[in-house]
Amino acid sequence: MTKKELRQLYKQKRTALSVAELEMMSLQIAQQLSICDIWGYNCYHLFLSIKKLNEVDTTPILQLLYEKNKQVVVPKMNSEKRTLTSIPFAKDTLLQTNSWGVPEPKDGMAISAHKIEVVFVPLLAYDLYGNRIGYGGGYYDRFLAECRPETLKIGLSFFLPEENFSSISLSTDVRLTHIATPEKIITIE
Template sequence: MNFDKHQLRIFYKELRAALSDEELEEKSLQIANRVKSFLSQRNELVHFHLFFPIPKQREINTYPIKDFLEAKGDFIYTSLVEPDTLQMKTLFLKPKTGFQLDKWGIPVPKDFELASNEPIQVVFVPLLAFDKSGHRIGFGKGYYDVFLNTLDPEVLKIGLSFFPPELSIPSESHDISLDYCITPENMITF
């Protein structure tokens, strides 16, 4: 495809909307299993930043990844967007915490502590599309680009996607590329 970012966003939102609930859960579990396989060879990684799915956006169900990391005794972080800014606060999740949806439908943990970004070793990055070079397209608000810029460059950036990569997508100088992307079928290294 040779679309601009806006067209790609529309296209991939429509592809997601076309997934049945069963397909969404099946693909999410396949992705979670690939995450488990990837991490089984990397025991040194214990601090993970994880996004949680916004139901109306038909995002990947990351709760099985959370449950896996929690069972291993790893440290899990997520973010909370500060209203009126592009900043995201980092939250350390307390074990077994529940979630509630905020007014935008974003899952927010009920039991957390504000935390530093410093310990984070891996960020699981939400996206709509990505390409064979590790460029990605999100929802266009720029929250993750701003957040990723605050992290040590050595932090692994792992995209999670229902769909295979595009050949190429437009990128800008401020865009942060992925190190890996996990789809239901593959683990792609950039």
């Protein structure tokens, strides 16, 4: 399959999920993460879900981060440069929805990608080699390339992996270190 075909397939699979399924599986992903050995770090980058696209609801993960007193940063998109910056996020942070439908902080000073130790990454599809397929804009690949090599890159998915799609990956695609699913955490070797 091509990247375009995989994107279309996984968008359809997510659209087919009921609200109850989406909520249950998002909570299961957070529960899997809660028992994973990723909590010894300080700075966590978490995407805020686009509800209309049936993305994994990251609210339960955000609650975990708050309970563990972690520094949380969230992405803010620059559509002209096709880049992401990370803005500190607190319970009282004012949000606005950008033109892509992404909730993001209205204000805030960006922090360096080098300070981020764990990144939760949105995706449509992935394989067991850490390759991911997102929406095709390259925002997260460019952002992850700015992070330190040892930064944990954790994809969140409702679904099982695809076969190896290294053959359709680009040299600019950044591989994940882990995948969190409702059933388990997959560590990429």
